[in-house]
Amino acid sequence: MSFGKKLSRFFYNRAETSDKHWDKELQTHYYKTTKDKGLAALQDLVKRSNKFEINSVSTEHGEISFHIAKGKKAFIIATVIMVRPYQTAIDFTVSTESALPFDFGYSSKVIKQLYENLNKELPLIDKN
Numbered sequence: 001m002s003f004g005k006k007l008s009r010f011f012y013n014r015a016e017t018s019d020k021h022w023d024k025e026l027q028t029h030y031y032k033t034t035k036d037k038g039l040a041a042l043q044d045l046v047k048r049s050n051k052f053e054i055n056s057v058s059t060e061h062g063e064i065s066f067h068i069a070k071g072k073k074a075f076i077i078a079t080v081i082m083v084r085p086y087q088t089a090i091d092f093t094v095s096t097e098s099a100l101p102f103d104f105g106y107s108s109k110v111i112k113q114l115y116e117n118l119n120k121e122l123p124l125i126d127k128n
Helices: 005-012 035-048 104-120
Strands: 014-016 029-033 052-058 065-067 074-084 087-096 124-125
Touching: 014 104, 029 104, 035 052, 035 065, 035 074, 035 087, 035 104, 074 104, 087 104
Parallel strands: none
Antiparallel strands: 014 087, 029 087, 029 124, 052 065, 065 074, 074 087
């Protein structure tokens, strides 16, 4: 990862995960579970935390949207996709609500914390 890419992460107010992301910590995580169980685990994780509030859940689309209610505000969309039987991908998109056009890497930090918590709940297969 080049210095320019590391520096650029601080000058955006949005971060998202993908299969081939240049930052290894922001690559899609794959879990050994079904879509429904992955979505349920994610929903439980959000409900247990007093930091988050759920906006909506779409089980048929495998999406949950929630926001950070305490501290620095951010809006999060999590997508749960079953790639193969018992191989489910979970991706995040985080947009920080701020008066500034950048968040100093806060949105990336939120994704990393969500993945850390999910790794405790679900068996991680691969980050790809």
